[in-house]
Amino acid sequence: METSTRTLTRPSISVDIFSDVVCPWCYIGKRRFETGFAQIDDDLGVDFNITYHAYQLDPTAAPGVATPVREAYAKKFGGPERADEILSHVTNAAAEDGITFHMDQALRANTLLAHRMIWLAGQPGSPVAQAAMKERLMQAYFTDGEHVGTPEVLASCAAELGFDHDDIEEFLSSDRGVAEVQAELEDAHHNGITAVPTYVFNREWAVPGAQDADTFEKVLRKMAANALGAAGTA
Template identity: 40%
Template structure:
């Protein structure tokens, strides 16, 4: 079974969704036959190359509700073992990070990409790392197991940029407008940071459908996403 997870490094619900999906996968009897690949999505594609404080950016964009948004995610994150530090977090463009994830998938494999994804989320949300900075990204990648010389060479040029742009365009063509979105076997979509029990049930149902060859219309489990540029319970939408 192939699971493609559309998410952004700067999406707090993507971090929660990954942790919950990981928990479900650990409980799934067929976990050894599941391939998980992360696909790029940018909530703020026009974010400047120079990072700025997350709190200030969010307040400017969403007003007084921004603090409550962060507080809500922080509390939910604790249950998943995530230590959000929004005071330290930086608003940054995530395109370079997505290129790095593409490198990890294509040259190291999906498992290594998953390790890097977790490292990038932690770097952004817990450690206050500028995930739009090449030097900072290199250190995160090396700590996650990638080769320093290869990462340095890769980020210095434009390798992977075309492929990432194509994948971003594909996400738009698929109608994905909120993340995280989990696509199972290219047919079934689940949107939002669902709880682990829901993810486990979906894994079991998709496995049964795939094995049985039964007809099934694709649909989506919604995660409480609101219209507009906001992070509601379950997903971040643009």
């Protein structure tokens, strides 16, 4: 008996994650999302296509210039005391999810180059997964106190993961990925995304914020059930 192509094709669910490298809740949300995804220990019969997209908390930040994050927060949120409260809160929240923040060392920077690196990791043939690149750059910013707006730091991080150091420096000196990252930023704006992290499922359902792992698990299971139901009635 001939089997139809439809019965051999697994439903696919897209998960588009809009976030910034210097956003503390994006790092916390990434860890919680991955924990929730790992809690799905059985095959749901669907494929999840997870893609990270660019968003800049401060697109006006001067390229190549680093500002101590406490100073940047004090300017944005109304003074040093309020900045210290926020930094302490996110540091404690991160620790609960196994992430170490050294916000006293963090250097706020323009993240356009970092987003180009994440875009590059998502291209066919990349030796590094997008999630791994995102993780390493966030670690560089939040934990290691490195200036993630410089080609030198980005090339070193990428080389640790499997990219060629010289190839990355050449890439960053070119205009490759610039138009694509700008398109992602515009896409976020046009779709009404004004805060990150935001998780968009199948380009139609958005879940904002660093939800807890169990919530992410429930959402993923619900999306899988909906996709299987739709496939069964097609």
